Amino acid sequence: MLTHLLKKEIKELLMERSILIGAIIIPLIILPLMGALTGLGMGAAISKAGAEMTIGLADLDGTNLTQNALPRMFSEEGLKVTRIECSSEADCLRAINEKGVKFALIIPRGFSRNFTLGLKSEVRTIYSIKSITVSDLTLSGRISDAILSAFRALAERVHGKSINPEFFEEPISEKPLVICLNRVVEAPVQAIGSMFLSVLIGLPMVAVIVASHASSVAATSIALEKESKTLEILLTIPARRITILLSKLLGTFVIVLLSTISFLVGFGIYGLMLAGSVVASAPRGANLETSPTFSMNFFSIQGSPLFPPILFSAIFMAMIMMTCIGLLVGILGGDVRSAQQLVGAITFPLLMPPFFVLLFAPIESLPLGVKAALLLDPFTHLFLAIQKGFVGDIAAAGISLGVMIAFTALLLVLSSFLFMGEKLITMRITVRRVREAA
Amino acid sequence: MKPVVADDLVKRFGSKEVLKGVSFEVGESEIFGIIGPNGAGKTTTLRILATILKPDSGDAWILGYSVKDEPDMVRRNIAYLPEDAGVYRHLTGREFLEFMAGVYGRGADCIRRGVEIANLGSALDNPMGSYSKGMKRRILLASILMIKPRVAILDEPTSGLDVRHAVHIRKEIRRFVEETGASAIISSHNMLEVEYLCDRVAFINDGRIIEVGKPNELKERYSAENLEEVFARLVEVG
Numbered sequence: 001m002l003t004h005l006l007k008k009e010i011k012e013l014l015m016e017r018s019i020l021i022g023a024i025i026i027p028l029i030i031l032p033l034m035g036a037l038t039g040l041g042m043g044a045a046i047s048k049a050g051a052e053m054t055i056g057l058a059d060l061d062g063t064n065l066t067q068n069a070l071p072r073m074f075s076e077e078g079l080k081v082t083r084i085e086c087s088s089e090a091d092c093l094r095a096i097n098e099k100g101v102k103f104a105l106i107i108p109r110g111f112s113r114n115f116t117l118g119l120k121s122e123v124r125t126i127y128s129i130k131s132i133t134v135s136d137l138t139l140s141g142r143i144s145d146a147i148l149s150a151f152r153a154l155a156e157r158v159h160g161k162s163i164n165p166e167f168f169e170e171p172i173s174e175k176p177l178v179i180c181l182n183r184v185v186e187a188p189v190q191a192i193g194s195m196f197l198s199v200l201i202g203l204p205m206v207a208v209i210v211a212s213h214a215s216s217v218a219a220t221s222i223a224l225e226k227e228s229k230t231l232e233i234l235l236t237i238p239a240r241r242i243t244i245l246l247s248k249l250l251g252t253f254v255i256v257l258l259s260t261i262s263f264l265v266g267f268g269i270y271g272l273m274l275a276g277s278v279v280a281s282a283p284r285g286a287n288l289e290t291s292p293t294f295s296m297n298f299f300s301i302q303g304s305p306l307f308p309p310i311l312f313s314a315i316f317m318a319m320i321m322m323t324c325i326g327l328l329v330g331i332l333g334g335d336v337r338s339a340q341q342l343v344g345a346i347t348f349p350l351l352m353p354p355f356f357v358l359l360f361a362p363i364e365s366l367p368l369g370v371k372a373a374l375l376l377d378p379f380t381h382l383f384l385a386i387q388k389g390f391v392g393d394i395a396a397a398g399i400s401l402g403v404m405i406a407f408t409a410l411l412l413v414l415s416s417f418l419f420m421g422e423k424l425i426t427m428r429i430t431v432r433r434v435r436e437a438a
Numbered sequence: 439m440k441p442v443v444a445d446d447l448v449k450r451f452g453s454k455e456v457l458k459g460v461s462f463e464v465g466e467s468e469i470f471g472i473i474g475p476n477g478a479g480k481t482t483t484l485r486i487l488a489t490i491l492k493p494d495s496g497d498a499w500i501l502g503y504s505v506k507d508e509p510d511m512v513r514r515n516i517a518y519l520p521e522d523a524g525v526y527r528h529l530t531g532r533e534f535l536e537f538m539a540g541v542y543g544r545g546a547d548c549i550r551r552g553v554e555i556a557n558l559g560s561a562l563d564n565p566m567g568s569y570s571k572g573m574k575r576r577i578l579l580a581s582i583l584m585i586k587p588r589v590a591i592l593d594e595p596t597s598g599l600d601v602r603h604a605v606h607i608r609k610e611i612r613r614f615v616e617e618t619g620a621s622a623i624i625s626s627h628n629m630l631e632v633e634y635l636c637d638r639v640a641f642i643n644d645g646r647i648i649e650v651g652k653p654n655e656l657k658e659r660y661s662a663e664n665l666e667e668v669f670a671r672l673v674e675v676g
Contacts, residue, residue, distance in 0.1 A: 228524035233578070236488045236518040237541045240510065422491045426451065 033353065053143060054080040056104030056126075058092035063112035069157065070107070073150040079143065089124060097179075102128045103143045115155070115171070118164050123151075123172045127189045128179040140189045148174075201359065203311060204383050206263050208351050211318040211382070214256040215343045218326025221248050223339035226330075232425070245327070245419045252323050260315065310389030310397045317404040318382045322347065324411035331418045354380035358387065378407040439502055440465050441589055441621045442487065446496035449482050456482045458645040459496065464589075464621045464638075469611065471636035472625045473665065479645040480625035481521055484593045487623065488518035500589050517587035521594040521625075523578050527567030531558055531577045534566060538581040552584030555610050572603030579607055583614045590614065590622040596631060608635050629665040641669055648672050 055074065059066045071081045084099060086092035089106055096104040106124040114121040125147065127140050155163060155171040178185045178192045185192065225231035234244060326343055333339030354374050363371055363384065374380045381400035389397040418424065442464035449457040457479045464470040472480050485491040487498055489509035497504050503511040526534060535552040539545065553562060556577045561569070566577065575595070582590060595611065596604040612635065615622050626632045632639055633653045640650045649656065649672055653665060662668045 228527070229520060229522055230524050230526060232485075232488070232490055232520040233518065233523055235490055236513055236516065237538075238510070238514045239541060425485070425490055 029349075033349075053078055053139070053146070054082060054101065054103070055143060055147070056082050056084045056096050056099055056101035058084040058086050058096065058104060058106040060087070060089075060092070060109050061107050061111040065112040065115065065154075065158070066107050070150070070154055073154045073157075074147075076153065077146040077150045079146050079150065092124075093126070096126055096128075103140070105147065116158055118159060118167045120167070120170065120173045122175050124175045124177060125189075126177045126179065127192075129189075129192065144189055148172075203386050204355055204358075207315045207318050207382055207386065208355060210256065210260045210263055210315055211322040211379075212347060212351070213259050213322075214252060214319045215322035215326035215329070215347050216340065217255050217259075218248070218252040218323040219330040219333065219339040219343040220326075220336055221252055222327060222330025223333050223336045226333075227335040235424070241420050242416060245416060248327060249323060252326070253319070256319050256323065260319065306392075306394055306397075307389045310385055310394070310401070313401055314382050314385040314389070314397075314404070317401060317408060318379070321378060321404060321408045321411060324408060324415050327415045328411065328418065331415070331424050350377055350379050353377065354383050358383045362387075378404055439499065441501055442470070442498070442623060444483070444487070444496070444498040447483065447486055447493045447498060448495040449479075449486065449491060450494050456645055457486075457493070460642070460645070460647055461496075462640050462647060462650060464623055466621060467615055467619045468638065469615055469622045469624060469636045471632035471639040472623065472642055473627065473629050473632050473639055473669070474642035475627060478642045480627075480642055481593055483642070484518070484591050484623065484625055487589075488516060488591050489513055490518075515588040516591055517582040517585055517589075518591045519578055519582050519593060519595060521597060523574075525566035525569065525574050525577065528565055530565055531556060531562040531569070531573075534577060535581055535584065538585065542585045544585055548584050548586075552580040554580075555583050555614075556580035557606070572599045575599055575603060575607060579610060583610060586614075586618050586620065588620050590620060592622060592624045594626055595624060596628070597626070604631070611635065629669060633665045639665065641672055643669075643673060 057071065057074075074081050082099065082101060084092060084095045084101070084104060086095045086106075089108075092104075092106045104126045106126070108121055108123065111121040111123070125144070127144075129140065151171040152168060155168050159167070174188075176186070176188045178187055178189055222231070225234060235241070325346060329343045329346060330339050333342050354377055357366070357370070357374060358380070363374065363380075366374070381403045385397045385400035385404070388394075388400065440463040442462075444460055444462050447457050447460040448455065460479065460483055462470070462472075472483060474480055482491065486493050486505060487500065489505050489512050492506055497506050499505070500512045501515050503515070505512050529537065532549075532553070535549050535556070539548040539552070542548070556562060556579075558573060558576060561573060562577075566574065569577065579592075579595060582592075590611075592611065596607050599607070608631070611622060611624070614620065624632065624636060636653065638650065638652050639656070641648045649668070651659070656665065656668045657663065660668045660671045662671060
């Protein structure tokens with residue numbers, strides 16, 4: 001009995017084209033494609049990271065230990081050293097900025113004497129973060145680890161077997177300084193990285209969820225009318241088709257707006273919780289009360305002042321784009337199930353590749369072909385607008401928003417065209433006929 | 439010009455020609471039945487009259503307005519009940535009547551009339567998702583007849599209903615036409631129902647009208663006891 005029922009179920013489901021495409025064929029095509037694109041992104045990020053493991057060394061101590069032994073340790077850890085000539089910390093900061101190095105450290109006077117005595121010295125490390133991609137953040141993390149390893153190796157070399165384990169564990173007291181978005185922040189790079197990751201992953205994720213929800217609501221709105229057979233009555237009332245389409249758009253918009261508000265509130269709470277955990281993980285000795293630079297500046301990293309309007313515009317446009325895609329799918333699909341499957345099959349390949357690729361590498365670092373393919377995808381511009389808006393590249397963010405507006409207009413025209421004609425009714429007939437034929 | 443005129447309607451879906459030149463006229467205060475087997479072209483004909491589909495050739499006029507060129511004007515004068523039409527599950531029957539009265543620009547009198555035609559009692563204030571098939575059909579018919587369209591287009595109005603609901607609906611259609619002087623076009627594959635309800639009928643088969651006339655005249659012409667027999671003889675002859 002079960003065999004017969006199971007056979008019938010599998011045959012029915014597999015003959016359903018939307019399920020076949022959405023659940024089986026699309027993953028077979030899209031996941032490998034995503035893997036290839038993400039691999040390219042990661043490959044670019046890794047080669048970039050390998051090429052950029054260079055640090056600037058400002059040596060204010062000027063001893064044999066700091067001039068010869070320490071650079072050797074850095075080399076053994078895979079770091080290339082560029083010497084920076086300066087005479088004070090402020091002077092060094094200026095010189096580092098002028099040299100344009102991404103990573104630097106300042107060895108203070110008296111470092112060698114303290115180090116040979118087994119006493120920790122404060123070493124200023126400077127990280128300059130230019131973009132919010134995993135590649136930059138990963139690179140920062142790798143360099144931070146390599147620097148610590150180099151100092152440990154130096155401690156082992158200087159003190160031999162008699163080394164104090166506590167000194168070996170933490171041979172220097174790192175005073176991290178992060179330069180990002182034209183602000184100087186006294187905080188560990190990992191903490192800033194966490195903050196950036198919330199922008200890099202969190203905000204686009206909200207945009208993806210909101211946008212996906214919009215397409216789903218819009219597709220359901222029309223497909224439900226088809227499925228429950230209320231559409232034909234609706235189409236014969238004395239109202240213009242454009243008015244009916246507009247009511248669908250606005251209805252979907254209201255629902256998705258409510259959903260967006262709920263997501264943003266939820267995301268705000270998530271952000272607060274994340275910020276709380278970052279503060280809790282601040283380095284020992286970084287007293288919030290006695291380090292006003294840390295406590296004030298850390299929370300001042302909020303991106304460009306134009307970022308909030310750009311973010312909301314990008315999410316809003318994504319919502320409208322997806323609503324239009326949903327309407328189109330609703331018109332094409334025969335029923336709610338088909339529409340839901342189709343909407344997933346169409347939006348998943350549009351949303352996921354740019355999301356994953358741009359997570360790992362900035363678009364500028366990608367091979368030309370991948371870059372061109374991504375730029376043709378309107379949803380790439382959603383993520384680009386968010387990223388560029390955050391780092392204050394308003395022109396690039398504006399261009400991305402412009403592309404989204406143009407694509408939305410195109411979709412609106414197409415939706416209106418299909419909604420005006422009899423395709424709205426006959427499309428279902430076509431799907432049925434194909435299914436019957438199958 | 440008669441309220442409804444269809445002239446040589448042709449409709450294709452892909453390579454399949456569903457209507458092959460359908461022509462007929464419907465007069466005032468007349469209930470006109472289009473009868474035939476499934477797939478004969480009844481629903482396509484009614485969808486063209488209701489401006490949902492456009493004919494590939496030929497045209498139809500409702501009160502002189504072309505369904506091809508003036509669909510907005512046509513829609514102001516018709517009301518259409520599709521076959522197996524559904525309901526908005528979360529609206530109550532009363533809310534649906536209010537919605538329909540609103541889109542047709544009608545007032546409280548119209549809604550009262552709808553409530554009377556539907557005759558659903560306290561169930562009118564329940565969500566329509568909880569309605570039986572018969573109740574759904576009653577509320578839909580009420581929403582159409584209450585606005586007093588000049589032409590009511592009803593596709594299989596009693597299909598799948600039990601006797602109690604079917605009788606109610608037939609009675610309301612007849613009353614509507616008599617009271618308003620409007621025209622009604624009904625499609626059905628239930629020939630006995632059409633014989634009872636319609637003033638004139640057209641037999642449609644394979645996209646063509648094969649005979650038109652009053653039920654009694656047709657029965658007499660083909661020496662048949664009912665319209666089913668008339669149809670059987672027409673198909674045999676064809």
